[in-house]
Structure formats: structure tokens, C-alpha cells
Amino acid sequence: MSYLNETHDPALQSWVASANVADNGFPIQNLPFGVFRRTGGDEAFRPGVAIGDQILDLAALAALQPWTDAAGEALQACASEKLNGLMALGQTHWSALRLALSRALRTGSTMQSALEPLLTPMSQAQMSVPAHIGDYTDFYISLNHATAVGKQFRPDNPLLPNYKWVPIGYHGRASSIGVSGQQFRRPVGQTRPPEDGAQPGFGPCQRLDYEFELGIFVGKGNQQGDRIPVDESESHVFGLCILNDWSARDLQAWEYQPLGPFLAKNFASTISPWIVTLDALAPFRAAFERAATDPQPLPYLQAKNADSAAFDIDLETLLATERSRAQGVEPAVIARSNFKDAAFWNVGQLIAHHTVNGCNLAAGDLMGTGTLSGREAGQEGSLLEACQGGKKPVALPWGEERTFLEDNDEVILRARCSKPGYPTISLGECRGMVLPAKG
Amino acid sequence: MSYLNETHDPALQSWVASANVADNGFPIQNLPFGVFRRTGGDEAFRPGVAIGDQILDLAALAALQPWTDAAGEALQACASEKLNGLMALGQTHWSALRLALSRALRTGSTMQSALEPLLTPMSQAQMSVPAHIGDYTDFYISLNHATAVGKQFRPDNPLLPNYKWVPIGYHGRASSIGVSGQQFRRPVGQTRPPEDGAQPGFGPCQRLDYEFELGIFVGKGNQQGDRIPVDESESHVFGLCILNDWSARDLQAWEYQPLGPFLAKNFASTISPWIVTLDALAPFRAAFERAATDPQPLPYLQAKNADSAAFDIDLETLLATERSRAQGVEPAVIARSNFKDAAFWNVGQLIAHHTVNGCNLAAGDLMGTGTLSGREAGQEGSLLEACQGGKKPVALPWGEERTFLEDNDEVILRARCSKPGYPTISLGECRGMVLPAKG
Numbered sequence: 001m002s003y004l005n006e007t008h009d010p011a012l013q014s015w016v017a018s019a020n021v022a023d024n025g026f027p028i029q030n031l032p033f034g035v036f037r038r039t040g041g042d043e044a045f046r047p048g049v050a051i052g053d054q055i056l057d058l059a060a061l062a063a064l065q066p067w068t069d070a071a072g073e074a075l076q077a078c079a080s081e082k083l084n085g086l087m088a089l090g091q092t093h094w095s096a097l098r099l100a101l102s103r104a105l106r107t108g109s110t111m112q113s114a115l116e117p118l119l120t121p122m123s124q125a126q127m128s129v130p131a132h133i134g135d136y137t138d139f140y141i142s143l144n145h146a147t148a149v150g151k152q153f154r155p156d157n158p159l160l161p162n163y164k165w166v167p168i169g170y171h172g173r174a175s176s177i178g179v180s181g182q183q184f185r186r187p188v189g190q191t192r193p194p195e196d197g198a199q200p201g202f203g204p205c206q207r208l209d210y211e212f213e214l215g216i217f218v219g220k221g222n223q224q225g226d227r228i229p230v231d232e233s234e235s236h237v238f239g240l241c242i243l244n245d246w247s248a249r250d251l252q253a254w255e256y257q258p259l260g261p262f263l264a265k266n267f268a269s270t271i272s273p274w275i276v277t278l279d280a281l282a283p284f285r286a287a288f289e290r291a292a293t294d295p296q297p298l299p300y301l302q303a304k305n306a307d308s309a310a311f312d313i314d315l316e317t318l319l320a321t322e323r324s325r326a327q328g329v330e331p332a333v334i335a336r337s338n339f340k341d342a343a344f345w346n347v348g349q350l351i352a353h354h355t356v357n358g359c360n361l362a363a364g365d366l367m368g369t370g371t372l373s374g375r376e377a378g379q380e381g382s383l384l385e386a387c388q389g390g391k392k393p394v395a396l397p398w399g400e401e402r403t404f405l406e407d408n409d410e411v412i413l414r415a416r417c418s419k420p421g422y423p424t425i426s427l428g429e430c431r432g433m434v435l436p437a438k439g
Numbered sequence: 440m441s442y443l444n445e446t447h448d449p450a451l452q453s454w455v456a457s458a459n460v461a462d463n464g465f466p467i468q469n470l471p472f473g474v475f476r477r478t479g480g481d482e483a484f485r486p487g488v489a490i491g492d493q494i495l496d497l498a499a500l501a502a503l504q505p506w507t508d509a510a511g512e513a514l515q516a517c518a519s520e521k522l523n524g525l526m527a528l529g530q531t532h533w534s535a536l537r538l539a540l541s542r543a544l545r546t547g548s549t550m551q552s553a554l555e556p557l558l559t560p561m562s563q564a565q566m567s568v569p570a571h572i573g574d575y576t577d578f579y580i581s582l583n584h585a586t587a588v589g590k591q592f593r594p595d596n597p598l599l600p601n602y603k604w605v606p607i608g609y610h611g612r613a614s615s616i617g618v619s620g621q622q623f624r625r626p627v628g629q630t631r632p633p634e635d636g637a638q639p640g641f642g643p644c645q646r647l648d649y650e651f652e653l654g655i656f657v658g659k660g661n662q663q664g665d666r667i668p669v670d671e672s673e674s675h676v677f678g679l680c681i682l683n684d685w686s687a688r689d690l691q692a693w694e695y696q697p698l699g700p701f702l703a704k705n706f707a708s709t710i711s712p713w714i715v716t717l718d719a720l721a722p723f724r725a726a727f728e729r730a731a732t733d734p735q736p737l738p739y740l741q742a743k744n745a746d747s748a749a750f751d752i753d754l755e756t757l758l759a760t761e762r763s764r765a766q767g768v769e770p771a772v773i774a775r776s777n778f779k780d781a782a783f784w785n786v787g788q789l790i791a792h793h794t795v796n797g798c799n800l801a802a803g804d805l806m807g808t809g810t811l812s813g814r815e816a817g818q819e820g821s822l823l824e825a826c827q828g829g830k831k832p833v834a835l836p837w838g839e840e841r842t843f844l845e846d847n848d849e850v851i852l853r854a855r856c857s858k859p860g861y862p863t864i865s866l867g868e869c870r871g872m873v874l875p876a877k878g
Binding site: 134135137138140150153154160161162165166168169170171172173174175176178184185187188189190192193196197199200202224225226227248251254255256257258259260261262263266267268295298299300353354356357358359360361362365435438 | 573574576577579589592593599600601604605607608609610611612613614615617623624626627628629631632635636638639641663664665666687690693694695696697698699700701702705706707734737738739792793795796797798799800801804874877
């Protein structure tokens with residue numbers, strides 16, 4: 001079997017035994033980056049890399065100064081509470097560090113005894129948002145989602161004329177982004193009045209929803225005024241995570257014209273703790289295809305790598321409720337889809353578009369893909385789509401049903417890549433829970 | 440004449456002589472905060488307070504530890520490259536520092552000889568963005584502007600039904616905010632095709648505009664999930680500056696549906712370097728009035744201080760061009776208006792609205808008011824309004840005319856408060872220049 005470089009050799013095994021368990025998701029071929037500390041401790045958060053069910057402390061490893069050259073420089077940038085320093089170094093450094101970590105963690109490595117004391121079990125770790133997020137942008141790259149939601153907000157005009165030309169995006173709120181496990185109060189706000197001119201409604205959101213997105217962490221940025229060409233744009237991406245863009249549909253419907261969503265989104269957004277690099281995802285690249293009837297993108301959005309610009313990542317949404325937890329029932333799978341089937345624009349195009357006007361990106365910036373929905377029933381990336389705007393409740397196996405989220409509901413988003421002959425690469429899990437509105 | 444407290448006594452004079460010159464704008468009654476360093480030096484930026492044509496170095500003053508209690512704590516927070524630490528302390532500390540600075544800088548102060556070496560002439564200083572801006576929000580509070588622009592984007596439906604109920608806002612880009620003197624490349628991007636389905640245009644923006652806004656710097660923030668009640672909200676505001684929200688109208692018209700402006704705005708925004716505190720603006724408070732035919736706001740937006748929730752601030756827009764500079768002609772005034780006449784929502788309402796859903800604000804966050812336009816001709820806050828969407832060019836006294844901005848045009852925004860018997864309080868100047876698009 002051929003592979004891209006030695007870090008992708010499917011036969012590689014780690015001296016961390018749990019990394020070799022089938023489908024554990026964090027094999028030595030993955031090596032995602034996050035920020036953690038021991039639960040209950042008062043030590044500072046620090047960067048780590050996931051290996052099996054363990055986390056290797058990169059700040060502590062940096063103190064040992066095991067490497068020189070690019071890998072060593074990249075490691076020194078991990079002597080920090082966030083990953084921004086590492087992110088800013090760029091692709092060459094990321095790949096060098098990945099290779100050095102792969103060699104250090106593999107079976108037979110002479111570094112095993114030095115590294116064993118630097119492991120923390122994931123079960124004893126608390127995770128944090130892995131980077132200082134300077135700016136957060138949310139895109140809207142799923143044609144299926146745009147069409148389905150468009151139908152509900154604008155029945156006569158679901159897909160606007162710009163959709164197939166412009167990777168539609170808008171700025172979101174960085175301050176309210178939390179890491180998996182985030183709990184937040186149901187937002188309160190204004191809702192559309194029964195008729196124009198009447199007093200709007202006011203109170204806790206009645207149509208609270210999740211949105212399954214992937215998050216794209218920017219690595220190396222660009223100077224203001226410069227653009228990042230589409231053929232270089234992927235090298236500016238540090239990696240991907242899962243993102244839940246919680247949405248208050250009733251607040252959104254009333255506030256969003258003419259300047260876009262605001263309070264309907266900015267109360268909370270949740271990301272998974274591990275950033276899986278594009279290096280780790282390389283074996284799951286796929287052709288990026290548009291329908292023959294769709295227009296070709298403008299030249300600044302045409303990359304040479306279209307035959308491999310998509311990523312084959314399975315997405316799975318689960319829901320747990322107060323009742324399911326009380327009954328000891330497992331969370332229910334309510335949707336399954338795949339990134340490559342859901343995306344009308346690819347990662348490189350988003351970076352090229354974002355900077356075509358000279359807008360400056362910085363290490364640690366986060367971009368959401370927008371809700372990722374497949375074409376078929378059961379592939380929806382939000383309840384709004386699954387319940388057809390509230391008309392068709394989603395049945396849960398323990399006897400409840402949902403149109404929108406109720407208090408104490410927990411949404412669990414999972415993403416992973418798998419194919420025969422290669423270890424499963426997990427993006428981990430993004431959990432978040434709705435608490436009752438503040439009284 | 441009565442005054443609010445001793446810092447507002449109009450008879451106060453400073454031992455910095457230039458602060459006592461009539462209409463100099465930075466008298467001892469102003470004391471705005473900024474961040475500066477000596478031009479050409481390689482020292483770090485540090486906080487300073489403007490007094491006359493001088494800047495008092497607050498980081499150096501902090502090293503002298505002249506005060507204890509709240510003023511001393513506030514001063515110690517200025518031993519930093521940005522104002523975020525001071526901002527986070529809250530109103531009590533800001534007022535204490537203002538009082539201590541007022542006493543130290545006034546004629547007869549025993550601190551004069553200690554402070555004189557800590558002055559830098561403004562003419563020898565380079566200014567910087569005064570805070571780390573975590574999140575930037577842009578509002579849309581001018582009914583006149585919303586109506587005038589709405590007419591151009593939606594002739595049949597200029598003012599949407601939510602406008603008089605919801606303080607419309609959206610998130611903007613923090614990374615591209617620069618300080619007065621900013622120069623930026625004309626943005627490039629897509630424009631609406633001649634007909635739906637045809638290929639969009641692509642190239643340098645042809646309808647580049649300025650927007651005269653005020654910027655509101657958040658001081659003390661709130662915890663995620665908590666709201667800031669409208670009657671407390673002004674105490675979370677550190678102060679105001681001038682903001683130019685540069686806008687690419689042709690890019691905006693094509694991209695903004697359904698999620699709002701994006702590349703049309705995020706290439707650059709410019710702020711004035713001095714933040715004038717609400718304390719300094721207190722003598723210029725005015726009644727905040729709505730027309731009798733307008734609805735009363737919902738209870739969460741009804742503040743008890745409506746009789747003083749507006750600020751009487753004169754706004755003036757000037758334009759200089761390559762030709763005017765070559766001819767040695769002064770920049771031309773192209774519009775004049777006033778904050779209190781232009782605003783349909785007040786500062787406190789914006790903070791209360793932004794947090795009603797639990798969204799967390801942080802020290803250093805910036806909010807734009809949105810374009811501030813008066814009702815009459817000559818009071819427009821943008822060229823789009825002044826030239827009626829390109830139909831009626833604005834004549835310049837040196838023989839040129841403008842519909843939108845041309846390369847090397849410089850826009851100069853000024854704001855100040857004046858009334859009989861009180862020294863003029865200036866918000867300073869916000870200058871920015873358009874460079875040609877990158878080839």
C-alpha cells in the first residue's frame with residue numbers, strides 16, 4: 001500500500017498501547033493538537049498532542065529540548081498556554097513537528113522512557129479552547145442547507161442568485177466560543193410580532209437549534225492588503241475541528257434583515273478540543289465536484305487541486321435529554337452525513353475568498369463551514385431542517401420527540417474518517433448542553 | 440455656573456499652557472486616553488493622556504507610584520502596551536484616575552516638576568489602536584441613514600419592520616481596524632452580474648465609500664449568560680472615539696444577502712486615537728427623544744436616564760484629493776451633522792441589547808454606532824447618501840467632483856463638543872487614505 005509520507009504508514013504502531021486499539025480514533029497517524037491541564041489542578045493550560053487515550057504534554061517536552069531545526073522551533077512555540085505560536089510558524093514547521101512526534105511515539109523509539117512521564121490520561125484532563133481566536137468567520141458552504149433553510153425564510157426564493165458564485169460568509173462572535181462540555185443559558189430576546197407594526201414578542205427562545213459545522217483554524221496569516229492565492233491557501237490552514245453554531249431561529253427570523261444574524265448566534269458556539277491537521281487528513285482527500293449544471297467558479301477560486309480538495313469525513317449528530325439520562329439510555333443518533341457530500345465550496349476557496357479584498361487573517365482565527373447537510377432525509381445538519389421548520393417532529397427512541405431543543409438537552413457532534421486498511425482518524429467530539437433561561 | 444464635579448469646573452486651567460488655549464480641544468476638562476510612543480523610537484507603545492498639544496506618559500507615571508487607592512490601582516493598570524487593563528477596572532477606577540490626573544495637571548499642582556519630564560509633544564508621537572479589540576460589533580442606529588440607504592438597496596421597502604424595535608447590529612472584523620493615518624489598498628472583489636445567472640463582475644471596487652460613525656469602547660464586560668441591565672449599561676462604557684467604517688458598496692450589494700456585509704467592510708476600518716470618556720462628555724449630555732409617532736422601546740431597552748442619554752457631539756467630514764494636495768488647498772468640508780440628531784438608539788441601549796441574550800462583552804471590545812446622518816442635505820454620513828447612490832456628484836471647491844472615493848483620496852472625520860462657557864472637548868481626528876488596488 002502506498003502512503004504520502006512515513007507519518008501516514010498504516011502499519012505504524014505506538015508504544016502507547018491504547019493508540020493501537022482498532023478504531024480508537026487517535027492512532028499515531030492522527031496526532032491532533034489541543035490545550036489541556038490536569039483536572040482539578042491549578043496549573044496553566046498547555047499544548048498537548050492526543051495519542052490513544054493519553055495526552056503528551058508538549059510544553060513539558062519543549063523544556064527537554066529534544067530536537068533542533070524546524071521540529072525544535074515548532075516545539076518551542078508550544079511553551080505557551082495556546083497554540084497560536086505554533087500555528088503562526090506555517091506548514092513546514094507543522095509537518096516537521098508531526099514527523100518528530102511520530103518518530104518519538106512509535107514503537108521502538110529511544111525517547112519512550114523520557115516521554116512516558118509526560119503523558120496525562122484524557123480521562124484526567126480538562127480541555128480548553130486551543131487558540132486565542134482573534135476573529136471568527138462563519139461561512140454557508142452547504143448548498144443543501146442553504147436551499148432547505150432558504151425555503152423556510154424565503155419560500156419563493158430559497159437560493160439567492162449569488163450563492164453559486166460567492167462563498168457566502170459573515171463575521172461571528174469570538175468571545176462566546178467555548179470548548180466541548182460547554183453549558184449555556186437559553187438565550188432571551190425579541191421575536192417577530194404577529195403583524196407588522198405590532199409589539200414584538202420577548203422572552204426565552206422557543207426555537208433553539210444546533211448547527212453541525214466543521215471549524216477551520218487558520219495557521220499562518222497574511223498582511224493586510226495582500227491576498228492569499230487559492231493555490232497556496234490550504235498551506236495557511238492549521239487544521240479542522242467540529243463546531244456547533246447554536247442558533248435561536250425565532251430571534252434570527254426577526255433580527256436578521258438587513259445586516260445578518262446577531263443575537264441569534266452570539267450567545268454561545270462550541271468547538272471540539274482537538275485540531276486535526278490537514279497532514280493527518282491527507283489520506284482522506286477526495287475529488288471536489290460540482291454538478292455539470294453549476295457554473296465554474298471565478299478564476300480566483302479555481303484551485304489546481306480540485307481532484308483532492310474535498311475531505312471524506314463522516315459526521316454524526318446525537319441527542320441526549322433529561323429523560324434519556326434518567327433512564328440510562330444511550331444518546332440517540334438523529335443525523336448522519338459526510339463533509340464531502342455537503343460542501344459546495346472547499347477549504348482552500350474559503351481562505352482565498354476571505355482575503356481577495358486584502359482582509360488580514362491571523363494565526364488562531366476560526367472559520368466555520370456553515371451547517372453541513374446532505375441531500376437526503378436523515379442527513380440534516382440542524383433540527384430546523386430535520387423537523388421541516390417545526391412541522392415534523394423528530395422521534396427519539398425513548399418515547400420523546402423534538403422540533404427544537406428543550407432545556408437540559410445535550411447535543412453531541414462527532415466526526416471521523418475511516419477507510420479499509422487505514423486506522424480511523426477521529427476529530428473527537430463536541431458536546432454542549434442547553435440550560436434553562438435565566439429567571 | 441454649576442458643574443458635575445470638580446473635573447468639570449470650566450474655570451480649571453492647566454500648567455500645560457497649550458491646554459488653556461481657546462478651542463484647543465484637549466483642555467484639562469477632557470483628558471482622553473490613548474496609546475503612543477515617540478516617533479522613530481523603538482520603545483514599546485504605552486498609555487497616555489492628552490493635555491493640550493502634549494501627551495502625559497501614564498506608564499512612566501505609574502512607575503513613580505504617586506497615588507494609592509483606586510486612582511493608584513487604575514494607574515498601575517496603565518503599565519501596559521494597551522488600555523485593556525484600565526478598561527476592565529470599571530467606572531469607579533476610571534473616575535478616580537480622572538480626578539487624580541485633573542489635580543496633578545492643574546495650575547499650582549505640586550506634581551508639576553515630576554510630571555514635566557513625562558510629557559511628549561503630540562507632534563513627536565506615533566499613536567496606536569488603544570486597546571486589544573477582542574470583538575467588534577457594528578450597529579445601525581441612524582434612522583436617517585437606514586432610510587436613505589434602504590431606499591437604494593430596497594426602493595420599495597426602505598425601512599424594515601424591525602428597525603424601530605431592534606437596535607440592528609452585526610459582527611465586524613477586528614483584525615483590520617487601524618488607527619488614524621491608516622492607508623489601505625482599494626479592495627477587489629465580485630460585483631453583481633448584469634442579469635441573474637450571468638457571470639459576476641470582478642475587479643477593484645468602483646463604489647468605495649466612507650461611513651462616519653462613533654466608536655464605543657467597552658470597559659468592564661459581563662460573564663457569559665448574564666445580561667447588563669439598561670440602567671447599568673453606561674457604566675460599562677469606557678468612552679467614545681471616531682470610527683470610519685469604509686464600505687465597498689458594489690461588493691456589498693452583491694454579497695450581503697442573506698447573511699449581511701462581509702468583504703465589503705472587512706478590508707479596513709479606521710478609528711481616531713483618543714478615547715474620550717463618558718465622564719468628559721457628561722457636560723454635553725442631552726435629552727434622548729423619539730418622535731411621538733415612534734413606538735416606545737421594549738422594557739429591557741427603557742432606561743431611566745432618557746432625559747440625558749444623548750450626547751451633543753458635532754461631526755464634520757472633510758475630503759482631500761491628490762489634486763487638492765498638489766494645489767496646496769485645504770481639505771473641503773463635505774458634511775456636518777450631530778450625534779444626538781442622528782441617533783435613534785442610545786449608547787446604553789446598545790449595551791443592554793447586545794447582552795440581553797447572555798452574550799459576553801469584554802474590556803476593549805469596540806462597537807460602532809453605524810453611519811450617523813442627519814435629516815437634511817449636507818448632513819450625510821456617507822457618499823452613498825450625499826451623491827444619492829451616484830446620481831448627484833458632490834462638487835469640491837477646487838473643481839473636482841466625487842460620487843465615490845478615488846485613489847489617493849483622504850477622508851478626515853472630526854468630532855467635538857462645544858457650548859458657551861465651557862472649553863471645547865475634542866474627540867480628535869480620524870484620517871484614512873485609499874491607495875490604488877494591488878496590481
